[in-house]
Amino acid sequence: MKNIVLLLVCILSFLSCKKEEKKPTPVKIIVPEPLIKYGYNLDKFTVIKDTILSGESFGTILDKHHVYYPTINKIAGAIKDVFDVRRVRAGKPYTILASKDSLEKAQVFIYKHDKINATIVDFKDSIITAIRHKRYITLRERKVTGIINSNLSVTMDSLGLSPSLTWSIADIYAWTLDFYKLQKGDSFKFVYDEKFIDDTIFAGYGDVKSAVFNHKGQDLYAYRFIADSIKNIAEYYDEKGNMLRSQFLKSPIKFQYRISSRYNLKRRIAYYGNRIKPHKGTDFAANIGTPIIATASGTVLESARRGGNGNYVKIKHNSTYATQYLHMKKRKVKKGQYVKQGEVIGWVGMTGNTGGPHVCYRFWKFGQQVDPFREKLPSAEPLKESLKPAYFKYIKPLKYQLDYNKLPIKKPDVLQSIVQN
Structure with a gap:
């Protein structure tokens, strides 16, 4: 009997030990997710980030990364309709995806236009591609x-x-x-x-x-x-549906200027013995380097440096009007180029005959220089009458937001309220 009791105690003790035994914790193997960017698994490449230096070109960058000029010329020709390699600019960041070996030969070139937009040039295979990439x-x-x-x-x-x-x-x-x-x-x-x-x-x-x-x-x-x-x-x-834009801007400089001399056909100048020397422009005085803008859209007729005009640009706007901008420090546009209203065409300087930094703004009508401030200039196209009801409805909450610092609370539709109740 004693032996049977001892046997039962041993069995119970064994079962108790088995119950207390913990199962081993399974080991989780965490596989890191691949780093995907610009549509590429970056883990498969050597990633080289850099910035274009002054004097560097698309060709010199690729040559530095073991892609040589016969291939570079082939790449440039294949992608010219999407990306002009001559337009890469110093100061722009770029990324090279290179082979993951000792040579680290470039296979993909990513040119970053800005924080959002980039161009991806892929030449790792026989088919060369260039695509635009836009970040979300x-x-x-x-x-x-x-x-x-x-x-x-x-x-x-x-x-x-x-x-x-x-x-x-x-x-x-x-x-x-x-x-x-x-x-x-x-x-x-x-x-x-x-x-x-x-x-x-x-x-x-x-x-x-x-x-x-x-x-x-x-x-x-x-x-x-x-x-x-x-x-x-x-x-x-505006709130009445009138377009704020006019066909011509009031000034070729946006702000921080003063009119130092106006259009005056009877102006006398002491430097020339107090003789009458007509001034057929309006002088806008501003600091050297101040941007000069086109007062209306048009095609550049002249962009040159000549005599007393110094550096100047002349723009034809239509068959009636043209404008001219004199004494620039530097010109930004070329002859034949189309420029939009408000686009920078040069910078204020002191080239030519000038006693101080300014832009002499000249206004031409039917080939004759006139005073733009005395001309009744055409306005831009007004909002069509058929669109005004939609426009007034559209701006109503926007005006409320400006006036009261919040958007109006939208009232529920009466019929919808009845159905819900």
Whole structure:
């Protein structure tokens, strides 16, 4: 009997030990996910990141990475319709995907135009390709308000905003506001988008959606609206549907200038013995290097340096009008090039006959130089009457947002409310 009890105790003790035994924890093998970027598994390449230096070309970069000139010429010819290799610029970042061996020969060249856009040139196989790549961006709406204390650019800078956004606002109001004549206490509000890559990396500004500038106690509204769905070109209109853009800008300089001499056919100059020497232009004085912009779209007739004009550009806008810009430090455009209104065509300088930094702005009508400030110049196309009802409906919440710092609360449809109840 004693032996049976001892046997039972042993069996129970054994079962208890088996119960307490822990099963071994299975070992998880974590396989890292491949790093995919620009459509490539970067783990399969040697990734080389660099920046184009002054004097470097597409050819010298590839040659440095063991792709030689017969092949480089072949690549350039194959992709010329998508990417002109002659247009790579110093200061732009690029990435080379090279073979993962001791030679590290380049197989893919990625040229980054900006934070969002890139061109990918793939020559690792016999088929050479070049494609445009655009990173996914998200937009965040922002609203900013400011009060002018000195000028627009200083005020915007004090708010921590980029000069590019200042230029956007200046573009919108270039036809209705003289930024040189802003008064202390003038104010503005505008709603715009900011671009972000992966929701974290700031990638610049999007469109200015709406704005209001209070100047001399008057509210000047501006709303971005696409009136032509075929061309898909947005314009800015006021609260009455009038386009803010005119056919000609008021000035070839956006802001921070003064008119030092006006068009005057009876001007006398002491330097020439107080003789009458007509001045057939308007002088806009500004600091050397200030951008000069085309006051209207057109084709460059002349871009040269000659005599008292110094560096100058002349633009033909149509069969009636042409404009000319003198004494530039440097010209940006070439003869035959088409330029858009507001595009930079050069920079203020002191070339030719000039006593100080300025641009002499000359205005031609039917081949004769005239005073643009006394001409009744044509305006841009107005908003079509058929589009005005849709436009007024579109801007109603935008105006409310500007006036009250928030969007209106949308009231539920009456019929929908009845159905729900």
